[in-house]
Amino acid sequence: MLSLYVHIPWCLRKCPYCDFNSHELRGEIPADTYVAALLADLEQELPAVWGRTVETVFIGGGTPSLLPAEAVDRLLSGIRSRLSLRPDAEITLEANPGALERGRFAEYRAAGVSRLSIGVQSFDDAQLARIGRIHDRGQALQAVDEARAAGFERINLDLMFGQPGQTQNAALADLDTALALQPGHLSWYQFTLEPNTWFHRHPPALPGDDLIAAIQDAGQARLAEAGYARYEVSAWARPGHGCQHNLNYWRFGDYLGIGAGAHGKLTDAASGQIRRYAKQRHPRRYLQTAATPQRIASEQILGETDILFEYLLNALRLESGFRREDFRAATGLPVEPLESALQRPAEKGLLETGEWIRPTPRGRRFLDDLLADLLPD
Incomplete structure (x- = not known):
């Protein structure tokens, strides 16, 4: 199986727990320039995947929902014109409830996005402020409503437990709110302190191991009772709603990576060699090199x-x-x-x-x- 990952590196504000390759946006997002760079990058990758069909596309970040719908449309049209993309390919776009314009979900759907992953993290306003999120409970609920109104049947909600200062009741209240919204998929995972983040340098007080275990046990019981099956450590889904793109990662499938800091893994059909690579991390450097071999910052043949x-x-x-x-x-x-x-x-x-x-x-x-x-x- 072959997938395509597309990285959008900008966000409105860097969350203090985030270790992803994301950069605070200064001014307007350079959508036209960046989409052109993504497609130039993709063209350099084509010889390695001639004859293969891409089955899933994942547009992650950063905050991809900062992109205007016409940029997403140009991106997906450009991908289709360069690659053999399965007609019913799962095409996921990550969205931040605090970085959305009204009506944009409908435009994403019209452009060909078939699955939304909404970064909620919590439905508690005080907790959201504590972890540096730019949205509130009302915006999170509105994002789900708008996604449904736009015709999205495949929706994932990202939700974290074990956040700084969070009690068991608060963590389970978040989960209950998410379950009441009846998304097809829930990514329910533990908050962690990652290196090279603000919280790693200035660690907040986190719930202890016993409390985390109690939250996990109670939450897993509620998820199962609500009809969600756990198919990966932090992924729960109703029948038919598992994330095919992520399943390809976990099954050691191949994937192209385009965009600033994007990673890829490809198997050479002739030699059987498996190659991993990463693109230039900084958006400025990536834009300068996207159409050249210098876009690759590192690569390795796996032993x-x-x-x-x-x-x-x-x-x-x-x-x-x-x-x-x-x-x-x-x-x-x-x-x-x-x-x-x-x-x-x-x-x-x-x-x-x-x-x-x-x-x-x-x-x-x-x-x-x-x-x-x-x-x-």
């Missing part, structure tokens, strides 16, 4: 040990896990190194190693420890 660990790092996030034939097909490697890597966590009771290889309930709870056991000595 067998890297391939093994990266596959496990992704596939063990899936609730279903994976089979040995899935591993062989995705990596081109024999299963002997896999069996050796699985031995230690299996002996600790963190991993099932039958037909399907997946974390045990204990392994799911302590997934970081499980993954650490898989690292080569």
Whole structure:
């Protein structure tokens, strides 16, 4: 499977917890210039994927909803004219409720976007202010209403728990509000302090491990009761609403990456070599180099040990896990190194190693420890 990731690097204000490649916008977003650069970047990638069909597109950021609809339309039209894009491709766009103009969702839908991912994070105004978000509860609720009115049937809500100063009741109230909105998909994940962020340098007080565990247990029960199935560590969906783009990542599929700081992973059909690359991170530098080989800031051919660990790092996030034939097909490697890597966590009771290889309930709870056991000595 081949996917395409498109990175929009600007936001109105950098959140203090965010470690993504995002830059505060100074003035107007250079939409025309940036879309032209994205398409020039894509043209450089084409020889590596001739004859292959792109099945999903994900426009992430930053804040992609800063782009006017006509820019998204030009971008998607340009992608279709250069690539073989599956007619019913899942095309996702991330949106910030605080960076939207009324009516824009309908225009995105008309441009071909089929799935929206709305960064809510919380429905509590005080909590939103505490974590530096630019929207409030009313804007979040309005964004969901407008998405539905625009005809979007596939909607994801991003929601964090374990935020600074958050109680169990507050975290579950957020979840209950999200469930009442009945989105097809919920990304419900734990707030963490990431390196190179404001909160990492000035850490706020976070809920303790026991409180986090209690929130997780109660929240997972509510999600299941509401008809949502967990298919990845932090992804819950109703039937037919799983994110196909992210599933491709977790199954170790291939993906092109265009845009400032975008990453890609491609498998060479002839040699079987797997190449990872990253584009220039700073928007100014990216715009200068998008049509040249210098747009690539770094690249690496993965060795067998890297391939093994990266596959496990992704596939063990899936609730279903994976089979040995899935591993062989995705990596081109024999299963002997896999069996050796699985031995230690299996002996600790963190991993099932039958037909399907997946974390045990204990392994799911302590997934970081499980993954650490898989690292080569």
